[in-house]
Structures are given as C-alpha cells and as structure tokens.
Amino acid sequence: MTLLRLSPRALSRSRFALSPLAETFGALRMLTNPCTDPWLASWHERHAATFRARVASDRFAAGLVRLLVTASWLPDFVTLPPTGGMRTTLAQELDAVRRFSDPEIRTQLEASDQHTDIAGGLDWLEGTGWAERCAQLLDTVWRDHVRPDWPRRRALLEREVTYRAGLVAVYGWSNALGNMNKRSEWVGEDAIRFSHRPMADRVVGPEGMLFVPVTLARGTWLCEVPPDSFALVYPARGVAERGGGPADDRVRALVRLIGPVRARILLELSRPATTTELATTLEVSLGTAGGHITVLREAGLIEGTRVGRRVVYRRTDDGDRLAG
Incomplete structure (x- = not known):
C-alpha cells in the first residue's frame, strides 16, 4: 500500500x-x-x-x-x-x-x-x-x-x-x-x-x-x-452512467407530462448542477434554463443550495420519483 x-x-x-x-x-x-x-x-x-x-x-x-x-x-x-x-x-x-x-x-x-x-x-x-x-x-x-x-x-x-x-x-x-x-x-x-x-x-x-x-x-x-x-x-x-437512464418510453412520457426542456433538466439533475452548467449542457440560453428551473423548483421537484457564489440544484425525493 x-x-x-x-x-x-x-x-x-x-x-x-x-x-x-x-x-x-x-x-x-x-x-x-x-x-x-x-x-x-x-x-x-x-x-x-x-x-x-x-x-x-x-x-x-x-x-x-x-x-x-x-x-x-x-x-x-x-x-x-x-x-x-x-x-x-x-x-x-x-x-x-x-x-x-x-x-x-x-x-x-x-x-x-x-x-x-x-x-x-x-x-x-x-x-x-x-x-x-x-x-x-x-x-x-x-x-x-x-x-x-x-x-x-x-x-x-x-x-x-x-x-x-x-x-x-x-x-x-x-x-x-x-x-x-x-x-x-x-x-x-x-x-x-x-x-x-x-x-x-x-x-x-x-x-x-x-x-x-x-x-x-x-x-x-x-x-x-x-x-x-x-x-x-x-x-x-x-x-x-450518462449514456443510460430511464427507458425511452418513460422518457417520452415524461416529456409529454412536463415538456422537453424541463424533462431534460430533471434527468440531468441526477447530478447536481448550476443554471449555467445546465444551460451549457442542454444548449439553451441562460434565461430559458432559469425559467424552467423556477417552475421545477416551485413544483417541489428540485431544490437549490448556495455553494459560495453559486446556487447548485439537485432533485428532491419527489423529483427522483418522477424522473424514475
């Protein structure tokens, strides 16, 4: 050793x-x-x-x-x-x-x-x-x-x-x-x-x-x-694990339920991320990502924690169940 x-x-x-x-x-x-x-x-x-x-x-x-x-x-x-x-x-x-x-x-x-x-x-x-x-x-x-x-x-x-x-x-x-x-x-x-x-x-x-x-x-x-x-x-x-995830039929159902961008954000938050990181990964504007994050947060599906100057978002228990 x-x-x-x-x-x-x-x-x-x-x-x-x-x-x-x-x-x-x-x-x-x-x-x-x-x-x-x-x-x-x-x-x-x-x-x-x-x-x-x-x-x-x-x-x-x-x-x-x-x-x-x-x-x-x-x-x-x-x-x-x-x-x-x-x-x-x-x-x-x-x-x-x-x-x-x-x-x-x-x-x-x-x-x-x-x-x-x-x-x-x-x-x-x-x-x-x-x-x-x-x-x-x-x-x-x-x-x-x-x-x-x-x-x-x-x-x-x-x-x-x-x-x-x-x-x-x-x-x-x-x-x-x-x-x-x-x-x-x-x-x-x-x-x-x-x-x-x-x-x-x-x-x-x-x-x-x-x-x-x-x-x-x-x-x-x-x-x-x-x-x-x-x-x-x-x-x-x-x-x-990032190439895997829920089966395609469940992903499509999640998209129909909450919309494509919100579904992608919820799935991406299997790992914590900031708004900027999500916007970069999903190739959307910062404003677009922020708007959808607000909706998901108000619905109790994600929550944010301040780490220094950043706010890091992660899924709540309800968000985990919905994403799964």
Missing part, C-alpha cells in the same frame, strides 16, 4: 483543477481501444478510425501510443500536475513536456516498458528531440479529437468540481474523496491510499495537492513533480 501524506496545512490548501493534458492522454487511450462508455460512444465512433490511421503511419507515434496504453507505470512527461488551476491550458502543459531531455525521456520509457505485458521494446525510439515529438503527438490529439468536444467535456468537469467542492465545504475532504474511484481512499486523518503497490509513501508539500477530474468512465493516475507536488486524476462522477 502506498500513501499520499498531507499535513493539516497541505490539506487546507488542496484544491481542484482541470488538465487538458490529462484529458488528452485519456482520449488517446480511449481512441486506441473499443469504447465502453455510452457518453463518449458517438465521439469515439467519429474519431477512432482517423486517430488509429494516423498513429499507424508513424513508427514513433505507434510505439509511444502502444506503451502509453499498455504500461501500468506511466512516464512523467504525460503525468504532470496542472499549473493553472481551473484555467490550465494545454499550451502551458506542453511547454513543461518539451523541457524534458532525451536521456530523461528514454529513462522514463524504459521504466514503462518494464511494466507492460505486451513486449515491444524501444527500437522505435530513434533520432533526437523526443520530447518535442511527444508534445506534437499530444497536441495533434487535442487539436483534432478533443478540442472540438471540449465545451461539452468542460461543462461536465465543472459540474463535477462544483459537486465535490460542495461536499468538501459541508463534510470535509474525507467524504469528498469517499467515492472518487475504487483505488483511492482516505486512511486515518492525514493520508490517501492511491496504490496497493508497496512503494515509498509520498509527502505532499505545504501548498497542498490537486484533484483533477477527467471524462473517463474508469482509470486514475498520480501526477507528480518531485519532491512534493502532486495531483490525483480521477473519473468524473457518473460519466459512465
């Missing part, structure tokens, strides 16, 4: 962040494999073939992607803690990737190659300028496959952060982390278990650590910059 140890100050300064690099790395892994996530099924269908053809035509890219997808030990240059909080950009993160030297890249890839069940070696690692080539591959995946879908993804990730931040404010970090993923859990008052492997514990620095959601149904990894900067990447809550 390996722990992340946090002092009281580190815990108090821990926070959430977004990472386009983590989202891009997750997308790269998804595009390589069959899609099992209903929420991303249509995106995967549009992009997978193009991505795979591009990778197959480039020996360096093919070798790198194979290793990144199969290795249980990820290289540091794709697992960097974001530095811009909720406004982190991929350009910022790729600048950090490009600062790795060729010897550092080789050392990390050799470590990854020792933790994969698919033997392949590193004979594809030819020439020089490997950090730049890695950055170019990630930039291409972002530009062609992730960025067109980023508004939808970002809206979901911001909802996740709103939800978790509300839990932290009311119940503390231990409850907020309780169901982040199957591998991590709070241990005692000052540590997070993030791996069952018997490795040295990590000590989080006084600036705290970052929690970074991504739009993957499963998978989590630790980002670190020695000696004490860490970020835990985890699947946003409920992503895998």
Whole structure:
C-alpha cells in the first residue's frame, strides 16, 4: 500500500483543477481501444478510425501510443500536475513536456516498458528531440479529437468540481474523496491510499495537492513533480452512467407530462448542477434554463443550495420519483 501524506496545512490548501493534458492522454487511450462508455460512444465512433490511421503511419507515434496504453507505470512527461488551476491550458502543459531531455525521456520509457505485458521494446525510439515529438503527438490529439468536444467535456468537469467542492465545504475532504474511484481512499486523518503497490509513501508539500477530474468512465493516475507536488486524476462522477437512464418510453412520457426542456433538466439533475452548467449542457440560453428551473423548483421537484457564489440544484425525493 502506498500513501499520499498531507499535513493539516497541505490539506487546507488542496484544491481542484482541470488538465487538458490529462484529458488528452485519456482520449488517446480511449481512441486506441473499443469504447465502453455510452457518453463518449458517438465521439469515439467519429474519431477512432482517423486517430488509429494516423498513429499507424508513424513508427514513433505507434510505439509511444502502444506503451502509453499498455504500461501500468506511466512516464512523467504525460503525468504532470496542472499549473493553472481551473484555467490550465494545454499550451502551458506542453511547454513543461518539451523541457524534458532525451536521456530523461528514454529513462522514463524504459521504466514503462518494464511494466507492460505486451513486449515491444524501444527500437522505435530513434533520432533526437523526443520530447518535442511527444508534445506534437499530444497536441495533434487535442487539436483534432478533443478540442472540438471540449465545451461539452468542460461543462461536465465543472459540474463535477462544483459537486465535490460542495461536499468538501459541508463534510470535509474525507467524504469528498469517499467515492472518487475504487483505488483511492482516505486512511486515518492525514493520508490517501492511491496504490496497493508497496512503494515509498509520498509527502505532499505545504501548498497542498490537486484533484483533477477527467471524462473517463474508469482509470486514475498520480501526477507528480518531485519532491512534493502532486495531483490525483480521477473519473468524473457518473460519466459512465450518462449514456443510460430511464427507458425511452418513460422518457417520452415524461416529456409529454412536463415538456422537453424541463424533462431534460430533471434527468440531468441526477447530478447536481448550476443554471449555467445546465444551460451549457442542454444548449439553451441562460434565461430559458432559469425559467424552467423556477417552475421545477416551485413544483417541489428540485431544490437549490448556495455553494459560495453559486446556487447548485439537485432533485428532491419527489423529483427522483418522477424522473424514475
């Protein structure tokens, strides 16, 4: 078992962040494999073939992607803690990737190659300028496959952060982390278990650590910059379930009963959200979303709770019964 140890100050300064690099790395892994996530099924269908053809035509890219997808030990240059909080950009993160030297890249890839069940070696690692080539591959995946879908993804990730931040404010970090993923859990008052492997514990620095959601149904990894900067990447809550929901005939009945937009809002509120987040997800104006939220609230189907400057809406028991 390996722990992340946090002092009281580190815990108090821990926070959430977004990472386009983590989202891009997750997308790269998804595009390589069959899609099992209903929420991303249509995106995967549009992009997978193009991505795979591009990778197959480039020996360096093919070798790198194979290793990144199969290795249980990820290289540091794709697992960097974001530095811009909720406004982190991929350009910022790729600048950090490009600062790795060729010897550092080789050392990390050799470590990854020792933790994969698919033997392949590193004979594809030819020439020089490997950090730049890695950055170019990630930039291409972002530009062609992730960025067109980023508004939808970002809206979901911001909802996740709103939800978790509300839990932290009311119940503390231990409850907020309780169901982040199957591998991590709070241990005692000052540590997070993030791996069952018997490795040295990590000590989080006084600036705290970052929690970074991504739009993957499963998978989590630790980002670190020695000696004490860490970020835990985890699947946003409920992503895998968002493609499911009530049967079509019941959805149609709900639409007839309360109208299409109100029905969609009620179904979306299986996870708490703000008016802005709902408007973005449903692609309606802020005024339209607000008007329908008012009706649903007055009917006792949803309720709002203020979290900082935001009002977060969730379904009431009556709303849950109607949506089901």
